[in-house]
Every structure is written in structure tokens, then in C-alpha cells.
Amino acid sequence: MPALMPAISFQNVTKTYAGGSVKALDDVTFDIQPGEFFGLLGPNGAGKTTLISILAGLTRASGGRVAVHGHDVVDDYAAARRSLGIVPQELVFDPFFSVREALRIQSGYFGVHRNDDWIDELLAHLGLADKAEANMRQLSGGMKRRVLVAQALVHKPPVIVLDEPTAGVDVELRQTLWQFVARLNKQGHTVLLTTHYLEEAEALCGRIAMLKLGRVVALDRTSALLAGTASTMLRFKTDDALPPAVQAAARVTGRIVQVKAHDAAEVESLLAALRQAGVRVEDLEIGRADLEDVFLEIMQGDAPQVAA
Amino acid sequence: MIGVLSGARTLLYKEVLRFWKVSFQTVAAPVLTAMLYLLIFGHVLEDHVKVYDDVGYTSFLVPGLVMMSVLQNAFANSSSSLIQSKITGNLVFLLVAPLSHWAWFVAYVGASMVRGLVVGSGVLAVTLWFAPLRLVEPGWIVVFAFLGAGMLGSLGLVAGLWAEKFDQMAGFQNFVIMPMTFLSGVFYSVHTLPAFWQALSHLNPFFYMIDGFRRGFFGVSDVSPWTSLAVVGTSSVGVAALALNLLRIGYKIRH
Numbered sequence: 001m002p003a004l005m006p007a008i009s010f011q012n013v014t015k016t017y018a019g020g021s022v023k024a025l026d027d028v029t030f031d032i033q034p035g036e037f038f039g040l041l042g043p044n045g046a047g048k049t050t051l052i053s054i055l056a057g058l059t060r061a062s063g064g065r066v067a068v069h070g071h072d073v074v075d076d077y078a079a080a081r082r083s084l085g086i087v088p089q090e091l092v093f094d095p096f097f098s099v100r101e102a103l104r105i106q107s108g109y110f111g112v113h114r115n116d117d118w119i120d121e122l123l124a125h126l127g128l129a130d131k132a133e134a135n136m137r138q139l140s141g142g143m144k145r146r147v148l149v150a151q152a153l154v155h156k157p158p159v160i161v162l163d164e165p166t167a168g169v170d171v172e173l174r175q176t177l178w179q180f181v182a183r184l185n186k187q188g189h190t191v192l193l194t195t196h197y198l199e200e201a202e203a204l205c206g207r208i209a210m211l212k213l214g215r216v217v218a219l220d221r222t223s224a225l226l227a228g229t230a231s232t233m234l235r236f237k238t239d240d241a242l243p244p245a246v247q248a249a250a251r252v253t254g255r256i257v258q259v260k261a262h263d264a265a266e267v268e269s270l271l272a273a274l275r276q277a278g279v280r281v282e283d284l285e286i287g288r289a290d291l292e293d294v295f296l297e298i299m300q301g302d303a304p305q306v307a308a
Numbered sequence: 309m310i311g312v313l314s315g316a317r318t319l320l321y322k323e324v325l326r327f328w329k330v331s332f333q334t335v336a337a338p339v340l341t342a343m344l345y346l347l348i349f350g351h352v353l354e355d356h357v358k359v360y361d362d363v364g365y366t367s368f369l370v371p372g373l374v375m376m377s378v379l380q381n382a383f384a385n386s387s388s389s390l391i392q393s394k395i396t397g398n399l400v401f402l403l404v405a406p407l408s409h410w411a412w413f414v415a416y417v418g419a420s421m422v423r424g425l426v427v428g429s430g431v432l433a434v435t436l437w438f439a440p441l442r443l444v445e446p447g448w449i450v451v452f453a454f455l456g457a458g459m460l461g462s463l464g465l466v467a468g469l470w471a472e473k474f475d476q477m478a479g480f481q482n483f484v485i486m487p488m489t490f491l492s493g494v495f496y497s498v499h500t501l502p503a504f505w506q507a508l509s510h511l512n513p514f515f516y517m518i519d520g521f522r523r524g525f526f527g528v529s530d531v532s533p534w535t536s537l538a539v540v541g542t543s544s545v546g547v548a549a550l551a552l553n554l555l556r557i558g559y560k561i562r563h
Contacts (some may be wrong), residue, residue, distance in 0.1 A: 056404050059563050078406035092397035096326045108318025109405035151401065204519045 005070045006031035007159050007190035008055065008148075013064035015050050015214075018061075024050045026214040028064070032192060034158070037185045039196045039205030039222070046211040048194045049089060052163050055192075056086045068159055078148070082110060085157035087148050088162045093136040096240060099147055100132045102303045103154050110155035122150040125180050142173045149177060159190045167195060202226075202291040210298055211255060218298045225294050233293055234267055236284040243277040246270060251296065260293070261286075316411035319402070323419030329387055334423060338381055339430040342373045349495060354493055360497075360528050366437040370432070371449075371522040372494035377431045378453055379514065382460035383485055386416045390468025391477045396496030399561060409555035413465070413548070420452070420461025421454065428453060442525055448533050449524030452540065456517040459544040460485075465551040469559050488514045498530055513543040 006030065009268035015025040025047045032038045053059035055066055065072045071080040094102060096150045114272050124130045124169055126146040131139060132167045136147065145165065152160065160181065162259060166174045182204065185191050195201055201222070208225060218225060237255045241247075261267045267286060274281060327334040350366035360368065393399035404411070432441075443449065463485075471477040491505075492514035498506050509515045510531075520536030521527035529536070 051563075057562065058400065058403050060558075078408070081404060081406040084404070088397075088400050090397050090400075092400060094393075094398045094401070096329050101325075105318055105322045106401055106405075108321070109315045109402065109407060111314045111406075113314060113318075136521075197563075 004033055006067075007034045007036065007069060008032040008192060009065070009067045009070075010055075011067075011171075013051065013054060013066060014062045015047070015059065016062045023214050025054075025061070028211070028216055030209055030219055031203065031234055032190060032214060034069075034190050035185070036207060037182075037191045037205050038193065039201040039207060039208040040192060041198065041201055041295060042194075042211035045213075047214040048211055049163060051211070052086070052125075052161055052192075052194065052215075056084065057081060062191050063128055076249070082155065083159050085152035087152045087160070087162045087165050091141060091148070093139075093144050093145055093147065095135070095137045095170065098133050098135050099137065099139070100127060102136060102147065103150055106151045107154040112155045115154070118156065119150075119154060120210045122153055126150055127176055132286065140306070142169050144192070145169055145173065149180075153184075158188070159192070160184060160284075161192045163194050164196060166195060166200065173301045174200075198291040199297055201235065208291075210295065212299055218294075224289070226289065232261045232263070232267065233289050234261050234270055234284075235287060237282040238279055240277075240279045242279060243273050246273055246277075258293075260289070260297075313406045315405060316414045317394045319411060319415035320418045323385070323389060323415055324422050324496065326389060327419070327423050334381070334385070335427055335430060338377050338427045339434055341414040343434050345373055346370065346438055350438060354528060360526060363526055363528075364439065367442070368522075368526075369495065370435045370439050370441075371525045372518050373435070374428045374431045375452070375456060375518045376489050376492075376494045378424040378428035378457050379460045379489060379517065380485065381427040382457040383421040383464040383481070385420040385423040386461050386464030387468040387471075387477060387481070388464075389416070389419075390465065391471050391474065391486060394468070394472075394561070395474070403561065412551065412555050413552050416465050417458055417461035417548075417551075420464055421457040424457035424460065428457075444527035444535050445524045445533075447524065448520055449538065452517050452521040452524070452554065455537075455540050456521070458490050459513070459540065459547050460515075462544070462547040462551040466554060468553075469554050469561065488512055491515075492518050493530065513539055516540050523554075535557055 008133070013025055013028040014023070016023050028051060030045070039169055040048050040051070050059060052080075054061045055068070055073060056074055059078070060074070068080040068083045071077075071083065073080045085190055097105065100119065100123075103122070104116075106114060106116055107119070120129070120132075122130050126149060128143065128146050128150065132296055136144065137149065149162075151166065152162075162181065165177060178200070181191055183199050193201065193205060205222055208218070208222050210219065235256065235258050238257060239255060242252075242257065243248060246259060248258075259270055261270060325342070345364065346369055350369055372387045390399075467477060467480045471480060492511060492512055493509065498509040498515060501509065516531070516536035516539040519529045519531055520540065523533045523536075
């Protein structure tokens with residue numbers, strides 16, 4: 001059986017700035033298969049947005065090849081872009097037009113005209129039906145974000161790219177958006193997501209790539225990434241100073257302390273150290289490591305974890 | 309071929325709709341400005357300046373003002389649209405679309421021509437109250453109006469791609485477009501200038517646009533309309549080629 005044509009293919013993608021002295025992307029290679037919900041994670045400056053900009057044609061790679069459904073994004077840009085719907089990270093809009101006009105215009109750029117039925121469906125699904133005739137300037141930030149999503153989907157692209165779409169948006173929009181995108185994914189659309197909210201990536205993405213300083217440092221199924229790390233986390237709250245040994249191993253966020261523990265004996269010794277130091281512990285729980293733990297472990301380490 | 313032509317058509321429609329939605333500023337205001345020029349200069353100079361024997365100064369002024377309005381508004385349309393989209397970031401909607409550099413060119417320049425010609429027609433219509441209209445060789449009016457609007461629409465595209473902030477765009481407009489427009493014989497015949505300024509005027513393509521355009525109204529001009537056509541035609545092709553090439557390489561818009 002012949003291999004499926006990847007929905008998105010990054011092959012040895014490199015991007016350098018300042019005459020080659022700054023490497024934003026360094027030999028990035030991976031494929032995303034049709035129908036996948038794929039997460040692209042990494043800290044600020046890791047190269048996520050640069051990679052997506054190259055995919056969208058906003059930036060040109062210094063080396064390598066990027067293709068969408070087999071169409072090279074430079075040599076066959078028109079076919080590649082027709083297959084892509086990009087939700088940009090920045091909250092941008094054209095202040096001259098209403099929501100419906102903006103959607104009709106965006107659709108027309110792709111050669112798709114008279115598709116008001118689909119536009120109405122998009123507006124309804126994204127909670128924008130009563131804003132269709134409103135000028136873009138009159139919308140709140142969350143509403144503008146919804147319009148950006150609608151604009152990306154207005155020409156019915158098979159591949160949807162969301163570049164941190166939930167940054168700074170309220171819980172209700174986040175839920176609406178994910179329900180909608182998850183449904184599109186079930187219908188066969190490929191989704192590539194970058195996000196800072198790791199719980200979103202864990203809940204939604206079947207496979208994840210992690211970028212660090214322009215290089216792929218992890219690429220695997222989400223479940224495999226979670227299974228491959230220290231499996232237990234000790235979490236508690238305290239107002240007291242931690243003993244030095246615990247402090248060195250802990251991740252502290254305000255009153256919340258999280259410490260990695262490989263087995264029950266390690267949990268016991270940690271608790272003993274806390275008791276001995278007189279630390280008053282509240283809301284103690286022992287849980288499975290989540291994607292945030294995996295992310296931090298990988299970002300702090302040197303060795304790439306890339307599945308074959 | 310789906311998308312190539314219809315995409316350009318949509319962008320042309322969007323660009324026309326953009327200026328039409330603020331037509332008070334983009335159409336009515338320049339018509340009013342041109343009318344004020346005509347009232348003031350015509351009133352002050354009517355009895356003092358005689359350029360052609362059988363043409364009053366106010367009548368002489370009309371074609372120059374019409375062409376000046378065409379040129380300035382054609383330039384303003386593409387340049388302001390592009391710089392606004394670049395600075396506000398909404399150019400991304402176009403950059404992710406499957407539009408060729410030809411589609412961008414046709415749409416931006418086409419919309420600029422529409423605005424330039426609409427404003428020029430408005431100025432002409434308003435000035436009918438102040439000076440009798442003569443159309444001795446109307447073909448030249450159409451030729452130079454279209455060529456001038458097209459060339460300035462292309463130049464606006466170049467400026468819009470080049471400028472990274474509004475200050476640079478204002479500089480281009482005030483230090484390049486305005487002097488070239490005002491020193492092109494809108495308000496006078498270059499034959500009345502000293503030899504040096506006359507020679508300098510002949511290096512300005514805007515002079516040929518206005519001289520050729522005026523020829524269509526009065527049947528007389530400072531230079532042959534064919535010479536003007538050659539200069540304006542060559543300049544237009546040159547600027548269009550530059551604009552197309554900048555679009556093709558994604559100058560300052562694709563990094």
C-alpha cells in the first residue's frame with residue numbers, strides 16, 4: 001500500500017538571519033499526516049512562528065523544502081495556499097469592513113465566491129451570527145479572534161494552522177474554539193496548533209513536536225511523550241521555606257510546589273525531609289506527570305527525543 | 309485557473325470599496341481643494357496672465373488642476389492602502405492568499421486609477437461652473453488621464469512597499485510627488501520660465517502628462533503630444549516594471 005502524501009512536510013528547513021549568524025531554524029524535518037491534530041510546542045524564540053510563517057509564505061526559508069499536500073510552498077504556492085487556512089497570532093483586522101464583508105473578501109481572494117451559506121455556518125458555529133453586519137472596529141478582542149478563525153476557514157481548507165489562537169482569550173471562547181476545531185478535525189481536516197497552554201496540547205493533539213532554539217528536540221505521540229518521562233509528581237502548597245535538597249529539585253509557582261519522584265520510596269524520603277524541616281504542607285497530592293512536566297524536562301535537557 | 313483572475317477581481321473590488329467607504333475624504337475633499345485653487349488663482353491672475361492667445365487663464369488652469377487631482381489621488385490610493393495594511397498587520401490576509409504578483413498589481417493600480425479618474429471627473433464637473441469647456445482633441449484627454457493614473461498608481465505601489473512608517477510615506481509624498489506635480493506646468497506654461505527651469509521641467513514626466521492632457525482641451529501644447537506620449541508611455545512601463553518586480557520578490561513584505 002503506497003504511503004499517504006503528508007498534509008504538511010518540512011524537509012531540512014533552515015532559516016538564518018543577519019547574514020547567516022543567527023539561526024532561527026536548524027534543519028527541521030518532520031511530516032504531519034492527513035487528519036492529524038498536531039501540536040508544535042516550544043518556548044518563546046524557539047522558532048515556532050518562523051516555521052509557520054515559512055509554511056504560510058510570509059517568510060522564505062534559507063534552505064530546505066516545505067510542502068502542503070505535495071505542493072511546494074514556493075514553486076507551487078497557489079495550490080499550497082489554497083490547501084491552508086492560517087489563523088495568525090497577531091490580532092489583526094481591516095477597519096474598513098464589516099464581519100461579513102471581510103469574510104466575503106477573504107473568500108474571494110481564494111477564488112471562492114457566493115458562499116454565504118458557509119459564511120453563515122461559520123458565523124453561527126463561532127458565535128458571531130449577531131455580529132455579521134458589525135464593523136470590525138466595534139468588536140471586542142475575543143470577537144475579533146473569532147473572525148480571524150472564520151477568515152482562515154472561509155475557503156474550506158483541508159489543513160488548518162492555528163498559531164497560538166487562545167493567547168489572551170477568555171475561557172468561553174477557548175471552549176467554543178476547541179469544540180469547533182475538534183469537530184473539523186473529526187471531519188478529516190488536518191490541524192497544526194502552536195500554543196503556550198500545554199494542557200490544551202495534551203488534551204487535543206495526538207502527536208507533538210517540541211522546538212528548542214530552532215531544532216526539533218522531541219517528536220512523538222503525546223501519550224508516548226508522557227509515558228517516557230518521570231511518571232510521578234508530588235504536588236503541595238506551603239508558605240514555609242523548603243529544605244535545600246527539596247528546593248533544588250522543585251518547581252515552585254507561588255505557594256504551589258511540584259517535585260518529581262520516580263517511585264514510592266522517593267516520595268517517602270521527600271515527605272520525610274519536609275517533616276524534618278518543619279514545613280507545613282497543604283493539599284498534598286501525588287499525580288501523573290503532565291505535558292508541562294515533560295516540556296520542562298525536555299527543555300532543560302540536551303538530548304533530542306525524536307521517535308523514528 | 310480558478311482563483312487567479314477572480315482573486316484579482318476581489319482585491320480590486322476591496323480596494324475600490326475601501327476608498328469609497330471614506331469618499332468624503334478621498335473624493336469630495338480633493339475636489340473641494342482643486343476648486344479652491346481655481347477660485348483663488350483664477351480670480352487673482354485672470355487679468356494678468358495670458359498663456360495661449362484665445363484661452364483665458366481660468367480655462368487654462370482647469371486641465372492642469374484636473375490632471376493634478378488625478379495624479380495625486382491615484383498615488384494616494386495605492387500608497388496609503390499598502391502602508392496602512394503593512395503597519396496595522398492586516399496585509400497578512402493578502403499574503404496568505406494564492407494571489408500572483410500580477411493580481412496584486414492589477415488590483416492596486418486598477419483601484420488607484422478608478423479613484424484618480426473619479427476625482428478628476430469630479431473636479432472637471434465642478435469647474436464647468438467657472439470656465440467654459442473646450443474639447444478640441446478629446447482622444448488625448450483619455451490617453452493621458454489613463455496613463456497618468458496608471459503610472460501614479462504604480463508609483464504609489466512602489467512607495468507603499470518601500471515605506472516602513474507613515475513618516476517615510478509623507479516624505480515621499482511631500483518631497484517627490486508634490487514638487488514634481490507643482491513644477492509640471494499646472495499653473496503656468498513652462499515657456500514662461502527662465503531657460504534653466506524650462507530645461508529642468510523637460511526632465512519631469514509629470515510635465516508631459518499635463519501638457520499632453522491639456523492638448524486635448526485646447527489643441528495647443530508646449531511640446532508635441534506624440535513626444536509626451538512617448539515620454540509618459542516609457543515612464544509608465546518603467547514604473548510598472550519596477551512595481552511588478554518588487555511584488556514578485558516580496559520586497560519588504562515577505563521576509
